[in-house]
Amino acid sequence: MTTLSEPKLRFCTGNQMIAEGAVRAGCRFFAGYPITPASGIYKSMIDLLQRRGDVAISAPDEISALAYCVGASMRGFKSMTATSGPGWALMIETIQYALMTETPVVIAFVQRLGPSTGGATQGAQGDILLSEFCTSGGYTIPILCPSTPAECFDLTHKAFAWAEMLRTPVIVLSDKEVGMTSECVDFARLSNQAPPTRKHKSDFASSKMYDFAERVEVPEYLSVGGMGKVTATGSAHNKSGELKKNDTETLEVLHHLEEKIRSRRSELAVTTFDGQAGAETLVVSFGITARTMRETVRNVRRLGKKVSALSIQSLFPVPDEKIKEAMVGISRIVIAEENFSGQYRSVLAPLLYGKEVVGVNKIGSMITPAEIEEQIV
Amino acid sequence: MPFCKGCGHSHVLRKMNEALVQLQLPASDVCLVTDIGCIGLADALFDSVHTVHTTHGRSSAFATGIQIADALLGTGTLKTIVLIGDGGAMIGLQHLVNAALMNANITVLLCNNFLFGMTGGQNSAFSPFAFVTPTTPRGNIVPPIDMCRVLTDCGAEYVARSLATDKELGTIIASAISHPGFALVEIVELCTEHAMEKNSLTGKSLARIVESHDQHFGMLTGSATRSEFSERYVDKYPPRSQETSDNGKYLTPLFKSGLTNQVGIVIAGSAGERVQSTAKKLCEGAMNSGLWCTQKNDNPVTQGSGFSISEVIISPNEIFYTGIEVPDVVIAVSEDGLRELAEKQTLSHLLPSSTVILDSGLKLPPTNAQIFTYPFRKEYGADKAAGRAVEFYLQMSSLFSPDSFHL
Numbered sequence: 001m002t003t004l005s006e007p008k009l010r011f012c013t014g015n016q017m018i019a020e021g022a023v024r025a026g027c028r029f030f031a032g033y034p035i036t037p038a039s040g041i042y043k044s045m046i047d048l049l050q051r052r053g054d055v056a057i058s059a060p061d062e063i064s065a066l067a068y069c070v071g072a073s074m075r076g077f078k079s080m081t082a083t084s085g086p087g088w089a090l091m092i093e094t095i096q097y098a099l100m101t102e103t104p105v106v107i108a109f110v111q112r113l114g115p116s117t118g119g120a121t122q123g124a125q126g127d128i129l130l131s132e133f134c135t136s137g138g139y140t141i142p143i144l145c146p147s148t149p150a151e152c153f154d155l156t157h158k159a160f161a162w163a164e165m166l167r168t169p170v171i172v173l174s175d176k177e178v179g180m181t182s183e184c185v186d187f188a189r190l191s192n193q194a195p196p197t198r199k200h201k202s203d204f205a206s207s208k209m210y211d212f213a214e215r216v217e218v219p220e221y222l223s224v225g226g227m228g229k230v231t232a233t234g235s236a237h238n239k240s241g242e243l244k245k246n247d248t249e250t251l252e253v254l255h256h257l258e259e260k261i262r263s264r265r266s267e268l269a270v271t272t273f274d275g276q277a278g279a280e281t282l283v284v285s286f287g288i289t290a291r292t293m294r295e296t297v298r299n300v301r302r303l304g305k306k307v308s309a310l311s312i313q314s315l316f317p318v319p320d321e322k323i324k325e326a327m328v329g330i331s332r333i334v335i336a337e338e339n340f341s342g343q344y345r346s347v348l349a350p351l352l353y354g355k356e357v358v359g360v361n362k363i364g365s366m367i368t369p370a371e372i373e374e375q376i377v
Numbered sequence: 378m379p380f381c382k383g384c385g386h387s388h389v390l391r392k393m394n395e396a397l398v399q400l401q402l403p404a405s406d407v408c409l410v411t412d413i414g415c416i417g418l419a420d421a422l423f424d425s426v427h428t429v430h431t432t433h434g435r436s437s438a439f440a441t442g443i444q445i446a447d448a449l450l451g452t453g454t455l456k457t458i459v460l461i462g463d464g465g466a467m468i469g470l471q472h473l474v475n476a477a478l479m480n481a482n483i484t485v486l487l488c489n490n491f492l493f494g495m496t497g498g499q500n501s502a503f504s505p506f507a508f509v510t511p512t513t514p515r516g517n518i519v520p521p522i523d524m525c526r527v528l529t530d531c532g533a534e535y536v537a538r539s540l541a542t543d544k545e546l547g548t549i550i551a552s553a554i555s556h557p558g559f560a561l562v563e564i565v566e567l568c569t570e571h572a573m574e575k576n577s578l579t580g581k582s583l584a585r586i587v588e589s590h591d592q593h594f595g596m597l598t599g600s601a602t603r604s605e606f607s608e609r610y611v612d613k614y615p616p617r618s619q620e621t622s623d624n625g626k627y628l629t630p631l632f633k634s635g636l637t638n639q640v641g642i643v644i645a646g647s648a649g650e651r652v653q654s655t656a657k658k659l660c661e662g663a664m665n666s667g668l669w670c671t672q673k674n675d676n677p678v679t680q681g682s683g684f685s686i687s688e689v690i691i692s693p694n695e696i697f698y699t700g701i702e703v704p705d706v707v708i709a710v711s712e713d714g715l716r717e718l719a720e721k722q723t724l725s726h727l728l729p730s731s732t733v734i735l736d737s738g739l740k741l742p743p744t745n746a747q748i749f750t751y752p753f754r755k756e757y758g759a760d761k762a763a764g765r766a767v768e769f770y771l772q773m774s775s776l777f778s779p780d781s782f783h784l
Binding site: 133298 | 428447
């Protein structure tokens with residue numbers, strides 16, 4: 001008999017924990033195409049889903065992989081695929097389709113060094129902008145970014161919850177170092193939330209495919225194969241799902257696709273703030289580099305220096321209020337990320353007006369604690 | 378209908394409607410998945426069945442996902458019908474090929490009018506030889522694809538080619554929808570807006586032009602010897618109502634360790650010599666002793682040759698940064714491994730406090746570290762050298778009790 005306090009340890013990679021989190025969230029359909037460093041998710045989903053009689057299948061390419069998942073989701077089942085930069089390049093068409101048709105789907109995107117085929121076995125955080133800013137029209141795609149295997153589990157669960165709640169594709173943006181490093185995971189300490197559920201329409205006669213009164217509302221679902229007729233299209237459409245050109249209702253739908261997400265950015269914010277009274281420097285990071293940041297903070301505080309740290313788990317929508325709160329009393333902000341230009345720093349720039357902003361950037365290997373420490377004065 | 382006068386799409390959709398009526402399927406059990414192009418305007422004409430209008434060429438991939446999910450997770454009653462043009466069929470060729478290979482239970486109605494009608498009549502992969510279009514002004518010099526043959530070669534068991542004007546088309550479509558597995562009907566039609574002006578083409582000459590490319594009409598295959606994908610899947614992976622047992626899945630620490638500092642260990646050897654599995658055992662031993670640990674593996678892309686390296690961190694505290702800048706311990710048991718460490722300059726940075734456990738057959742470059750050698754390979758064999766070397770290290774260190782390390 002296992003008691004609650006007794007640790008339940010397993011030696012797992014971040015990739016395995018994304019799969020565990022997906023299954024716990026009720027994912028029943030996975031289609032995959034191999035790519036380093038994301039293949040571990042594919043393999044784990046094959047193992048976890050097939051033995052339950054759920055669907056985990058091989059696709060002939062990443063376009064098919066995501067299209068199979070979107071189709072399965074339209075039929076009413078939670079679905080996920082996994083990829084890395086080169087595969088993501090092929091999925092951009094289909095993720096936009098999911099967004100436009102308000103079809104929830106989760107994409108686990110495990111970053112490696114780019115551009116092009118880049119470095120398959122080298123970590124990177126160079127796809128922050130590529131993953132977020134991939135839609136014609138510039139729509140917000142929610143992105144969660146884990147730094148540990150336990151976060152892989154929790155944030156994948158959350159990704160499904162968001163996808164279902166918002167009716168939109170959600171990305172779990174991991175990287176090679178989080179995805180392929182094995183670590184000790186205590187399953188007894190993982191969150192034990194119930195799987196998210198879809199709210200289906202019950203009134204088929206009078207309701208439209210995408211019923212909403214205010215732009216921010218998320219319409220209830222109709223599933224292909226259900227009693228209510230589905231009318232879905234990736235083209236601009238009215239609330240009935242009918243292809244239209246520029247009429248008022250169609251433009252309303254196009255605004256709604258963004259407003260339903262942007263209006264919830266406070267409730268979607270996931271950050272961990274480790275504040276220290278009297279600190280004038282705030283370090284901000286995410287993903288694998290957030291761990292380097294934690295190490296640095298532990299080290300410099302031992303030396304008597306004061307520093308605050310903010311880990312960001314929800315990169316998009318940008319958790320602006322949490323960032324502003326963390327900036328109170330701070331004069332210098334150090335933003336650490338494993339890409340050469342400071343991609344997320346460029347996104348945060350408008351929030352940081354009036355502060356001294358320093359980037360810690362690097363490609364080819366993880367940012368080290370010493371490299372962040374150099375910037376803490 | 379939203380189509381030009383004389384357009385074959387009108388015929389096709391009337392015949393498809395006839396087929397649906399003939400089959401008496403409940404509307405909620407039918408999903409039309411349409412592609413980009415004029416034929417994709419069909420959605421608006423069907424006000425009771427489900428309609429999913431997709432991206433260019435991807436219709437059969439979305440349809441495959443919908444159909445498999447319905448068959449394996451849903452009611453298994455859904456009929457999924459793809460309407461695609463010749464342009465879509467070529468840009469989405471891999472989805473059709475894969476659906477045919479899988480024998481996914483979808484019906485594809487391929488409306489071939491030799492060109493891209495919606496965008497101005499440009500030539501497609503289905504344009505006949507010498508076909509004149511705005512983008513082949515002196516006539517097409519590439520032969521048309523025979524999609525029926527391609528998909529037959531991929532195992533499709535229901536393949537037919539028909540004219541849009543064929544009186545039997547409704548019956549053909551109905552039997553395609555009823556076929557238990559992948560079904561393709563290529564329907565040759567006339568684009569009255571773009572195809573006729575520069576080509577001496579009429580409804581009557583369509584069949585002759587197609588046949589002149591050795592492409593034939595009628596039922597090309599019509600058997601059902603292969604079971605469809607979902608049937609095969611459910612045979613292999615039947616539904617289970619319960620999770621498999623947790624027994625043996627988790628580990629609970631049985632030992633205690635007096636370790637006070639984080640230790641970074643690099644184990645280097647050759648592929649196939651159990652370096653990475655030994656490192657995993659080392660980590661499990663650490664977990665057995667209540668310690669935190671991380672493991673990263675590295676090997677050449679081919680995986681089965683050359684060096685094999687594992688980096689292990691063991692710590693009494695939670696490990697944040699998972700890199701090892703200067704290892705506390707290096708365990709090297711093969712030439713491949715040692716060479717890779719030298720290339721990465723791991724050895725040149727070692728401190729006087731660092732420990733190196735080395736196979737005595739290896740020659741180490743100059744280092745400040747303390748070196749311990751033993752003929753691991755000679756004594757235990759190549760595949761046990763890494764394991765024995767780790768055991769050797771555990772015996773001499775106070776990392777954790779060697780009792781919790783099991784090779």
